[in-house]
Amino acid sequence: MPAAPITTKSSPQSPVQSRRAGLWTQDFGLFSEQVTGFWLRVEWLWQQPLPLVDDVLLEIGGEAYARQWIERLRRHGFLSSAESGATS
Numbered sequence: 001m002p003a004a005p006i007t008t009k010s011s012p013q014s015p016v017q018s019r020r021a022g023l024w025t026q027d028f029g030l031f032s033e034q035v036t037g038f039w040l041r042v043e044w045l046w047q048q049p050l051p052l053v054d055d056v057l058l059e060i061g062g063e064a065y066a067r068q069w070i071e072r073l074r075r076h077g078f079l080s081s082a083e084s085g086a087t088s
Contacts, residue, residue: 032038039060044051057065073079 029039030042037060040056041059044056061068070079074081
């Protein structure tokens with residue numbers, strides 16, 4: 001079965017959107033309908049050199065992703081509780 005065609009909607013009140021196979025674009029990003037909260041900047045796909053994976057994940061995951069890494073670093077002994085901002 002062929003993939004669904006890309007449809008584009010545009011009006012003065014709404015940004016341009018394109019949909020195809022569970023993905024949609026709006027302004028600067030590509031967003032997933034299947035993976036809640038997942039998106040990426042389309043420009044990253046052609047950037048030379050490609051952005052660092054950790055930088056991309058920090059931008060996508062935001063503070064929650066950063067806190068997860070801080071906790072992992074603390075558990076593995078790379079950060080003390082004081083360095084990670086935790087309180088006792």
